[in-house]
Every structure is written in structure tokens, then in C-alpha cells.
Amino acid sequence: MSNKMLYSLAALFDSPDAIIKAAKTVSGKGYKKFDVNTPYPVHGMDGAMKLPPSKLGYFALVFGITGATLALLFMWWTNSIDYPNVIGGKPLFALPALIPITFEVTVLLASVGTVVSMIVFFFKFPNNSHPVHDTEYMKKVSLDKYGILIEAGDDKFDEAEIRAMYTELGAVSIEEIYFDDEEVGWKPAVFDEKFIGFLVLIALTVSTIAYFVLNKALYMTPFDWMMHQHKYSAQSPTDYFKDGYSMREPVKGTVARDFMPYLYAGQPDSAAKYLVNPTFPNDENLALGKERFDIYCSPCHGTFGDGDGRLNNQFPNPPSLHTDKVRDWKDGRMFHIITEGQNIMPAYAKQITREQRWAIINYVRVLQRAKNANEEDVK
């Protein structure tokens, strides 16, 4: 035992009664740095050692309140502020429905937080370099003995006196516990530069490897069948056709279903000659004509066909519909003009259906008649 550093003097006892008595004696004599090691918590030991009650309860309280507050605030923020979303007709902040999760988070945070605080702050664990580890004393305590030790660092430490006291108390054995030689003056290597550098190196290597393994080597796109299908998207190019378009023109002469081709394209005279207005100008037809006229024609031709629409003077002004020329036109010719356009007027075949075109023509006739009413009409 030459130059080894003494940590403490320990004694083992046989029964719980003896250890309680020993603890009472030791604490009664005013030793401060002593500890009792028992294989299980012995009732009444805390009183015998004069230990203050545990303060862990406060930790639990603080962690619990934190958990409850955070959970509630978070749920309130997500559904009331960040992305308001009415679910099942409940209010945005539906408190009763949030209570279960608040409770769970409270319990989770309180339990985990308190246990971690106990282990880290109260026990200073993990700590496998304590002098009592691997001693005969510790092994006996783990098995069936009750031990007490007084540290050499205690102000009143006096080996002979303590030995005498232990013997008097009926100790089964007395043992000196030394610091492990290699652990004397040992400091945790955690803050050593080399160690930190080593850690950084490992971290970098591992993360690089992990990145390449996970994102490159083992990359799997999960369930992307719908993204890649055996077909061309609209507007995409292709090598298959000479012109490079994947979208194809229909076969010449194809007529879409329900589509009537216009037979007199570029032939206003034929149109005037052969096309006959198939509709009858009743109230309904005229109402339709008026509606369409007001939408499509009136911006240029004016509400009453005078050629004074809203767009007057922004383009070359359109002609009035009340000139003799227009009044003498056949319905077919007017139909042709609406369908194909004339001069600056564009084609309206895409916007106005056939029936509507005829209805507009009927309405134009009504307007013409109104502007040039004869005696009879006034009656």
C-alpha cells in the first residue's frame, strides 16, 4: 500500500439492523463524506444518514409544465396561425380534442427529462472510474452485505479511530479502498484536441460515406411508377417522327364528332346564295341574339349597331350596320362574315355557335328595322 492514494475506509455488515446502527453512529459523530452501500434500499436509511429529501419532484414539475405549455402552444400555432384549417366543424383551437396530446407530451417530457437529470446531474453518471468499482467491498455489497465507507477526504478522517468504531459496531470485515493508480489525476479526455479532432474526422467520414451510400449507391425512388409512364407528355419532343413533334396532326379530312364543317370557306357569294337562316325570330331566339350581340358584337359595332362601340377610335372604326349595303345583304352573307371575319374583323366561329350566329343575325335585322321603321311599324 506504499504510495497508493487512499480513497476511503470501508466496513461490511451482516444485517440491515447493523447497517442502520452504523449509519446512525457515523452521521451522529459528524462525518460528512460517507456513504452507505446496500444491495437494495433499506427502509429508514435516509433518516439514519440524515439525508435531505430528494429534489427530483421539482424537476418533474418543471419538465411537466414545460411539456404541457409547448404542446398546447405548438398545436395552437399550427392550426390557428400557420395553416388554419377547419376540421370536422370544430373550432380552429379545439381545446378538448387537444387535451390527449397535451397530456402525452407532458408525461413524455417529464419522465424523460427527470430521468436524464437524475442520471446526469444527481448521479454524475455514466461513471465507471469510481474507486469502489472492482473492489471486494463492492462485490460483497452486490451480493448480500451492507457496507459503509468514510472517505479519506472527510475533515474528521482518522484511520485508527474509524477502525475502532467499525469493530465496535460489529463489522464483518474492514477494507481500505484506494484510487486506481492510472485513474489518479486522470482527467476526462473529452476536451483533448486530438480527441476532438479525431471525433470530427470520424463524423465527417461517417457522414460522407453515409451520404453516398444512402443517396447514391442505395438510392431507391419509392413508388414512382406514376411519374415515369410509357407515353409522351404534351409538347414533348420525340425522335420517332421526322418533324420531332410527339403531338400529331389529325389525318386529313378528319371531322370531330358533332362538328359540322363550314362548306363555304372563302366563298362569301356562295354563302349568300345557298345559306338560309334556319331559325325563326321568336322572343327566345331574339333574346339569345341580343345577349350574344351585346357580348361579341357591341364592343365595336355599338349596342345598337351604329358602329360606335366602346372601342371607337382605338382601331379603324367599324362600319354601321344600318347602311343600305348591309341591310340588303342576305342572311347567308352576314353569317359568312361572322364565321370568317372581314377586313380587320376576326373570325368568330370559335366563340359563337351556329345557332347563336343565326340568332345574332335575327337580332341585327330587328335593330335595322327599328332604325328604319316605316309607318306601319310605328302604329
Added chain:
Amino acid sequence: MSKFQLDYVKKPLPAKVTMIGAVVFLIGVIVLGAGFMSDHVRAAFNMNIIYMFLLSIGIGSIFLIALEYIAGAVWSVPFRRVNEVNAGIFWVLPLLALPLFFNMHDLFHWTHKEVVESDKFLSQKAPYLDETFFYIRSAAFFGIMILFYMLYTSLSKKQDKTADQKLTSRAIKMSAVFIPIFGIGVTVMSIDWIMSLEPHWFSTIFGVYYFSGSLLTALALITFVSVTLHQKGYLSKYINKDHYYNFGALLFAFTNFWAYIGFSQFLLIWYSNIPEETFWFINRMEGGWGIVSLLLIIVHFVVPYFGLVAQPAKSNPTRLKIMAIWIMFAHVLDLYWLIMPTYSKEAPVFGWMELSLFLVPTGVIILVFAIGSKKKNMLPVGDPKLQRGLEFHL
């Protein structure tokens, strides 16, 4: 162990306890009587609250006796006699039910024949919600409860003299029979007296809800009485902080249990939002009743929770007594919240008449205890578990 010596000497309660009880009771009865004179419907509802509160004490106390036997509990043995005395309230309960039986029409919508006939749901329930059947159920309940109360107390009394261990074995068997019957009985009573006030409303958990409040109230009463008796030296010097701690812990646990049951009932109905159920809660959440509902949560849960959550608070006698009284008050509020909205849907009513809610139960409890404890030992001196119970340490 040899140190143990039972130090119990029977000390009679001071006579003024009976006096105080009698005076409070009389004032309460006068208030209640005046109430019946001025507004008999409202007074009948008040009477229902009083009756259900005292029923809570009765069923809670007798359940605690049975629970002690069947669970083999040891620490509570020194206080069992207090429970036995409190359960004596079953002698008074039938009398208290009488004014209700005479006012059935004021209380229960379903007793009106013409209403039942015109209501599809009520006529469907008519076989159960039937006046005669109602009386039979109440009578049977009282019969069974009084029977078991007598069995328990006579057995306990006999044991005081003989210290026969077989009696404890018998009581355990009896409790095994009693508890299932008790469960059904309490459920039926809670449905009859409270749930059927709103005959259209239904909730499967209702019996459990009433039971949880009742048990809590009986625990509060026994806590208050035991702590007071012990402080005044009526019990044993061996009773220590650990016994108190158990009272505190149980009060705390059942406060949470009540909140759990109450919350379950509310959440399920609130969440599902089915009109035939929600109206009951809407009645209690709108108008003036919203405040009462909020108050109920605070009074019945938040205050006792924070009052008892700390470790030292659970064994602090002053704190325990305050909390016990508070919890009993909270149970009155709970019953008020359950029963009164049927009487006044718009807003809660509270006037001089409602003073009887506190006066009559206080008077009855004190009187029952003072009279019931006269001839009894306050400790079950012959109980084989008594010594272990007194020496109890956590």
C-alpha cells in the same frame, strides 16, 4: 414488536357536537321547509341534491369498508370504524327520500302520463321509467344496503369482543358478494335519480361518473373525521404521517379519476356531436351555466389537484382537512350542476333556499356521526389486522 400496546381508551364525543349538529340540521330543515312553502318545485330539486349528496356519503363509506376487506388493506383498519359510523347514514336516507317520493311530478318529466303518451321515446322507455318500478328499485336498494351495513357493523362489533379471526374471513367473502350487487345498485340509483331528470338523455358511463364522485366524497369525509379525531386524541397515538399520506394520495388519485371519467364523457359527446346527446351539455354550457361548468372544473379538479400534488401536502393534516372540506363542497357543486339545469335551463339560480344544500347535509352528517359513535369504540379493537395497521409505515 413486543413494544406494541394498544393504547385505546374509549372517549365519548363532547355533547356540544350533537348540539351543533342538531342546530345546523334544524336551521337547514327550516330553510328547506320554507322553500317547500314558497316554491315547492325548486325545493324538490334542492332536496334531490341533498339526498344524492348524502347517498354519496353512504355508498362511498360502505364501499370503502368492503374494499378494505377484499383488498386486504392494512393501513386503513384503524379508520374502518369511522366508515362504519358514517355508513349509518343509510338509516336516515329512506326518510330523506320521502319528500322526493311525494314530489315526483315536480322532479321527473316522465311521471306525467300525457307527456309519455305523446312522446315516442318516452313511451318506449315506459317499462323502466315507471313510478311503481322506481319505488321498488329504491326500496330494494335501501334494503340491500341496510342489510349489508348491518352485517358489517354487527360483525365488526362482535369482533371487538371476541377478536375472532374467522369473522374477518367471513367479511371478506361477504364483500365479494357485496361489490357486484353494489355496482349494479349504484348505477341504477344514479340513472333513476339524476339521469332520468332528462329522460331523453343517456350515457353509459353515468353510473361510473356518479360513483367516482361519491367515492371521492366519502374519502374526503373519512379523511376529515379521522384527522380531526386523531388530532383530538380519540384514536391511537400510533397513527402517523404515513397514514395521513395514504389519505392524501387516495384523495389525489380519486380527484384525477373523477376528472378522467368526467372528461371521457364530455369529450366523446362533444366530439361526436350527435344532437340527442349534446343537448345535455349544451344546457350546461350556455347561458349562465357556462360559468358553473367552468367553476366545476376549477373547484372539483384544478384546486384539489394542485392542493394535493406535492409530496408533503399529502401528509399535512391542515392541508388534508381543508382539502377534504373543499372536495365535499365540490361534490355539492357537481350535483348542483347535474341536477339544477333541469329546473332552470337559462341560468343557475342560487338564493336563500339553496343554503339548505349545505346546512342539511352538514347537520345530518354530524348527527349521524355523533349518535352512531356513542356506543362504539372508535377503533376496531378486536380486528386482527389492527396492530399491523397502526404500525403501518410506507
Added chain:
Amino acid sequence: MNTDYTHEPSVIEGKPSLASINEVVIKPTETMPNKKFLLAISFTMTLMMIGALSLGLSFYYGTGMWGNNNPVGWGFPIVNFVFWVGIGHAGTLISAILFLFRQKWRNGIARFAEGMTIFAVMTAGIFPLIHVGRPWIAHYLFPLPNQHGLWVNFTSPLLWDVFAVSTYFTVSFIFWYVGLIPDFATMRDRTTNKLKKIIYSIVSLGWRHSNRHWLNYEMIYLILAGFATPLVLSVHTIVSFDFAVSVLPGWHTTIFPPYFVAGAVFSGFAMVQNVLIFIRKIFNMEHIITVDTLEKMNKVIILTGSMVGYAYAMEFFIAWYSGNQAESFAFINRAFGDYAWAYWIMVSCNVISPQLFWIKKLRRSIPFMFMIGVFVNVGMWFERFVITVTSLSRDFLPSSWAYYKPTMVDFGILIGSFGMFFTLLLLFTKTMPVVSIAEVKAVVDGAQPSHHDDDEEGGEGHE
């Protein structure tokens, strides 16, 4: 039968020496597995492989391999989930609630029951995971920020489940681990194997049985028990909310929360009792896990079984009392409809069979209690089946009514879940102390100081 009530019956028989407890408990972890063990584990692993195969089929071909059909969208997976979560509840009840009630008999069985809790919750966790369809992105069940800016629905009971089950698992695990620390230290000081010593040193964190630590340790145990108790109630309550917040007749009933909790404890106790019967025999622990302990468990089984019976009766009564046609129909259909067979299996196993435990002789007979335990578990599995399937198969629209018929794959997954549970359990028995050494030592006769002196005022400070 003359019981002596004046003395506290010891929960550990025969006053074993503290050293012998070490010996008995640690020994299984030091010996090589024998033939019986290998046979048992190969059997359970076979079952597990059946489950894995069935899961593989489900993933390859899709959930069409299951019996779920249009009205019955929730079939076996949810039934199994609720069943396994329920099994777990007994462990927490034993370790936390009985701890709060200072029931010393729990000390011998708490560790094992906690282990069962963890394994049962792990097994239960499989079912929601496979049910989400794409388990590899199951982390989106938690409120993680994502490119849609959307959050999970905090008002959905299914999300409550996510939080409840994950919290339950974490807290149970911590509770279990905290309990194991002193035992790992004991094993560290006992072993002579170098590798084992290193492992035990790491996991025991350097525990040295110091009373200054025991003080806080007992406190944390109390705190954890205090948290675990409402937690265990909340978990099955929330599981019951999955059903009860809906408007489906037979699901929406307010008694569900306590009724589910009682049912969970009921089946869990039966499972723990069944497994303990084997453990105590195989590992020679009959003096630690005594017949008295098993009898007490059986009493809990009667109690919870009767509570479940009360809930069945209450549901029926209120279904009639409510006057609601849909409600009454749902319950009549349960008892007399297509699934009457399942209903009556449930009632006879859950309500009737445990009543036989009223007879003391049967309560203490090992083969008989084993049989009842099996019945109870069968009954409780059927209870979840009845609740889930009968209500769904007869929903509000008679034209869509259908009969649910589980497929072989469904059964395969169910068998696999049993395989997984028992495999984990077997591995546990060989690697860790199945009985808490420190807790058992503390309740051996004579382990505590013989007299409490009056000078220990202040409730001794250990709570």
C-alpha cells in the same frame, strides 16, 4: 381455512438468502441455451416467419390479400393492434399502479411484466405501421415540417394514438431500464467474463448501490410510477377513442374509456399469468413467484372481468334505454346476428369463465388457472373483433352490408405477431434478469430493519 391476519404474509417463500437470489436470477443468463430453449425459440421463430411471409405477400400484392371489404375497412390489423396494446397494460399496472398501492407481491413479477409490456407494444406497433401503407415514410405521422406546409391533424384520435403509443413505449422502456440499472451492476460484480463485464459496466452506468443514489432512485421510481399510472389509463382510453368519437352505433358509447382500460388489464393479466406459470417452473423460481402471487393475479382477473361484464350489460341496457333504433339494432345484431358466434365466445370467455375463480381451490390450481388465462385472452381478442367487425359490417346503409371473412394472410399476420412476441420474450429470459434482484431482496423476510424507532420522524424521508 384459518388465515392468520395478524402477521403480514411474506411474498417470498422460504426466506432465501440474498446470495441465493443472485444465483437463481442470474443463472439463466450465464448458462448456454439448452435443447428445450432452442426448440422453443425455433418454434416461435417459425411462427414469426409465417408472419413475415404474410406481410411480404401483403406488400407485394397489396392489401387485397386481407379480408377487409367495403363496409369493414378495419379488420384484423386494428383488432390485433388493440389486443397487443392491451396485453402491454398489465405490465405497467403491475409495475406502476401496484407499486403506488405498495403491493409487495408485485416485486417478484414486475420486471417480467414490464418486459412483456415493451414487447407487446412493439408487436402492437407493427399493425398501425403496415396499415399506413407506406411504412418507410411513417415518420410523417409526427408533426414534421414538410413541403406542403401542412400539419398533422391534432384533433384526430388516430394521431392521439401515435402520441400515446410512442409515449407509452418510451416511458415503459425508461421505467424498465431504470429498474434494471442496479441489477446490471450486480451482474457486473458477479461475472468473470471480460466482455460481459464491459457490457454490464456500460449499461449499469457505474451504479454502486450508494444510498445517496438510492434516495433519488426511489424518488424517481415513485415519480415514474406516478406518471405511468395515468399514462397507462390514457393509452387505452385513447385507443377506445378511435372507436368512440365516431357516430357509429356500437362504437359511440361513453363507457368505452374505462371499459377498454379494464379489458386491457384483464387480458394483460391473463397473459402475464400464463407466461409466469412457465417461467417460475423452468427457472426454479417457485419461491419468488409464488402461488399466492398467482392467486392475487387471478383475483385481479375476476375483478377486471366483472368490470368488463358490467360494461357489456351497461351498453345493452343503454342501447335499449336510449330509444335509438340504430343503437338497439347494433346490439341485437351483435348478440343474434351473423357474428353471434363471436359474441358468445367473447361473453363466455370473458364474463363467465373467470367467475370460476371465485372458488379458492380453482384459483390456486396451476393447470386450471392456465386454462382460464387462455380463455380470457381468446375472449378479449374476440371482444375487439366483435366491436370492430359487427358495427362496421352493418353500417347505416343496408345496401352496403357485407360479411367480413378474414383470409389466410390475416391469420398469418396474427400468428406472426404471437411469434414475434414470444421470440422477444425468450431472448429476454436468456439475456437479462427476469426478476428484479434488488426489489426481491428488499421484500425477503428480515431484509428490512426489524423495528421502527420513534425518532425517525418526518416519514423517514423516503417516498
